[in-house]
Amino acid sequence: NAGVTQTPKFRVLKTGQSMTLLCAQDMNHEYMYWYRQDPGMGLRLIHYSVGEGTTAKGEVPDGYNVSRLKKQNFLLGLESAAPSQTSVYFCASSMTRVYTEAFFGQGTRLTVV
Amino acid sequence: AQSVAQPEDQVNVAEGNPLTVKCTYSVSGNPYLFWYVQYPNRGLQFLLKYITGDNLVKGSYGFEAEFNKSQTSFHLKKPSALVSDSALYFCAVRDVRTNSGYALNFGKGTSLLVTP
Numbered sequence: 001n002a003g004v005t006q007t008p009k010f011r012v013l014k015t016g017q018s019m020t021l022l023c024a025q026d027m028n029h030e031y032m033y034w035y036r037q038d039p040g041m042g043l044r045l046i047h048y049s050v051g052e053g054t055t056a057k058g059e060v061p062d063g064y065n066v067s068r069l070k071k072q073n074f075l076l077g078l079e080s081a082a083p084s085q086t087s088v089y090f091c092a093s094s095m096t097r098v099y100t101e102a103f104f105g106q107g108t109r110l111t112v113v
Numbered sequence: 114a115q116s117v118a119q120p121e122d123q124v125n126v127a128e129g130n131p132l133t134v135k136c137t138y139s140v141s142g143n144p145y146l147f148w149y150v151q152y153p154n155r156g157l158q159f160l161l162k163y164i165t166g167d168n169l170v171k172g173s174y175g176f177e178a179e180f181n182k183s184q185t186s187f188h189l190k191k192p193s194a195l196v197s198d199s200a201l202y203f204c205a206v207r208d209v210r211t212n213s214g215y216a217l218n219f220g221k222g223t224s225l226l227v228t229p
Contacts, residue, residue, distance in 0.1 A: 048214040
């Protein structure tokens with residue numbers, strides 16, 4: 001059981017370039033999330049999805065777009081990367097019950113130069 | 114708003130000693146609280162959660178947490194620390210607002226260092 005898988009694991013981008021981070025989960029979870037982790041700031045929610053075809057903004061959505069065309073996949077896009085988007089990105093998924101825990105991927109370390 | 118605070122950036126403890134990592138919460142309604150651990154260059158791993166019931170919650174790797182409603186706290190504890198417990202620990206609360214997707218709101222994290 002793979003759980004939550006993120007690709008790629010590492011990436012270096014030049015300012016202005018675009019890229020897509022892929023998150024795939026095999027637990028049939030309805031809810032999926034993208035977070036970014038920065039030193040001393042914990043994890044901050046970028047976007048989330050409560051089901052196939054639906055997405056919503058989180059705490060820090062600017063500069064990012066997302067899509068959930070299939071239930072098992074949640075894509076995070078950077079249209080024009082900026083150095084401020086240098087971070088570690090985590091995807092997570094959970095069931096729809098408020099008392100259940102979320103499961104996290106291994107993270108993507110992105111550097112924008 | 115549902116939020117948690119971790120007042121300590123770092124906690125140092127000697128191996129074999131008890132450890133405590135502090136977390137306080139601010140919520141409207143019933144809190145759904147979680148602890149996660151992150152080892153270097155890894156994702157977050159679930160340790161334990163408080164939903165309702167007993168104030169002492171037991172979790173993975175010998176960890177437990179004490180829920181205290183009057184002090185709005187949810188401190189993580191372990192009776193005897195191991196060097197391998199050294200990691201980054203996050204407290205989180207579930208956002209229960211309508212259409213929130215039940216996202217987790219995280220504290221800033223506490224780095225635990227256990228020395229031999």
